[in-house]
Amino acid sequence: MILTSLELTPAAFEAGTGWAITPRGACNGERCVPLPDPGADRLDVAELASRIGMPLVHDAGHGLWALGPAAPEGRALLSAQAPELTLPDVEGRPFSLSSLRGRKVALVAWAPY
Amino acid sequence: MWQALRAELHPQGLEVVTVAMVAAPEHPSLVDAAHVMGELFGVVNIPSGIWIDERGVIVRPAEPAWAAGRWRTEMTAGIEEAPERLQRIIARALAEEIDPEGYVAALRDWVAKGDASAWALSPEEVVRRSTPRSPDGARAAAHFELAQHLHRAGDATAAVAHFREAHRLQPENWTYKRQAWSLNGPEGPLRRFWQGPLEGQDWPYDDEYAAAIEATPPGAYYPPVRR
Numbered sequence: 001m002i003l004t005s006l007e008l009t010p011a012a013f014e015a016g017t018g019w020a021i022t023p024r025g026a027c028n029g030e031r032c033v034p035l036p037d038p039g040a041d042r043l044d045v046a047e048l049a050s051r052i053g054m055p056l057v058h059d060a061g062h063g064l065w066a067l068g069p070a071a072p073e074g075r076a077l078l079s080a081q082a083p084e085l086t087l088p089d090v091e092g093r094p095f096s097l098s099s100l101r102g103r104k105v106a107l108v109a110w111a112p113y
Numbered sequence: 114m115w116q117a118l119r120a121e122l123h124p125q126g127l128e129v130v131t132v133a134m135v136a137a138p139e140h141p142s143l144v145d146a147a148h149v150m151g152e153l154f155g156v157v158n159i160p161s162g163i164w165i166d167e168r169g170v171i172v173r174p175a176e177p178a179w180a181a182g183r184w185r186t187e188m189t190a191g192i193e194e195a196p197e198r199l200q201r202i203i204a205r206a207l208a209e210e211i212d213p214e215g216y217v218a219a220l221r222d223w224v225a226k227g228d229a230s231a232w233a234l235s236p237e238e239v240v241r242r243s244t245p246r247s248p249d250g251a252r253a254a255a256h257f258e259l260a261q262h263l264h265r266a267g268d269a270t271a272a273v274a275h276f277r278e279a280h281r282l283q284p285e286n287w288t289y290k291r292q293a294w295s296l297n298g299p300e301g302p303l304r305r306f307w308q309g310p311l312e313g314q315d316w317p318y319d320d321e322y323a324a325a326i327e328a329t330p331p332g333a334y335y336p337p338v339r340r
Contacts, residue, residue: 001258002258002259002262018153054251055248055251055252055254055255056255057252057255057256057259059259059263059271059275061271062263062268062271064259064262064263066255066256066258066259066262067255068152068251068252068253068254068255068258069152069246069251069254070251071246071247071248071250071251073240074245074246074247075155075240075241075243075244075245075246076154076155076174076175076243076244076245076246077154077155077171077174077239077240077243078240079236079240080170080171080172080236080237080239080240081169081170081171082163082165082169082170082171083153083154085149085150085153085154087132087143087144087145087149088143088144089141089142089143089144090142090143090144095130095141095143097130097165097169098169100128100130100165101167101168101169102167103126103127103128103167104126104127104128104164104165104166104167104223104224104227105127105128105129105130105164105165106115106127106128106129106130106162106163106164106178106220107130107132107154107162107163107164107165108115108129108130108131108132108160108161108162108163108178108180109131109132109133109145109150109154109156109159109160109161109162109163109175110131110132110133110159110160111133111159111288111291111292
């Protein structure tokens with residue numbers, strides 16, 4: 001997730017990272033990390049990143065930060081529950097993977113480079 | 114290639130979703146400019162397939178995915194007239210254990226049998242077999258995202274520094290490398306495979322496709338798909 005500020009609303013943090021701020025703390029599926037003030041309406045991203053275990057990389061020259069993924073198990077997947085994926089189709093319309101619940105899906109990544 | 118398989122298996126409840134392909138007329142075909150497939154699903158090379166069941170549970174994590182037996186002919190069509198560099202790259206890629214017929218048979222088996230298929234993995238096994246992500250690998254994802262962002266914003270020089278850092282932190286990630294290399298390569302149809310300096314060109318990376326793929330141990334470029 002690219003950031004121009006280290007303060008975010010809980011909704012923006014969830015949209016960018018998949019981690020929801022709940023009364024139980026920061027949660028991704030069943031996995032929750034307790035927070036000192038889970039009701040705060042502005043989040044300190046640096047502190048949150050360190051609690052969850054997300055790398056935060058700063059590019060001072062451009063005033064940007066990038067927040068990388070948490071990998072507590074040392075694996076790309078936190079669980080077998082598929083994360084939500086919303087991407088534009090070739091005509092630019094957003095398509096969400098979750099719209100295919102009820103069907104089996106073969107999700108195939110290719111690249112024209 | 115995926116179209117025919119989709120036509121066959123769609124009546125039995127399978128949807129095929131391709132991500133980042135140039136065009137595909139019937140099934141959902143998505144464009145992943147920021148490479149979120151890497152961060153979300155651990156895709157580090159293409160082609161990669163992920164199988165997801167009706168409940169949204171992954172039953173096979175990212176692994177090399179092949180649609181049809183035709184692809185080998187297509188990849189090697191006219192190869193003898195291609196520049197020597199491209200012949201080397203394709204020869205090395207094709208030296209991997211690639212079994213499109215086996216892969217498609219496995220997919221058909223899962224579509225027919227669901228969880229009872231020997232190819233459907235348990236949730237624990239799915240996580241265990243998903244791509245390793247060390248703290249450095251997670252940090253590489255952040256640098257790669259910055260690189261992509263800066264490149265799209267028009268600052269190619271600043272992007273190179275972050276691409277280089279992503280490559281250093283996760284050298285086994287081919288999509289990080291190929292994305293960066295392709296941005297500096299020649300325009301035109303060769304671009305997809307060239308991914309290295311042209312004669313006399315300044316090259317901002319320590320590595321390039323032909324040398325890198327030839328230095329890769331057998332089985333590390335396209336790991337074999339196992340039950």
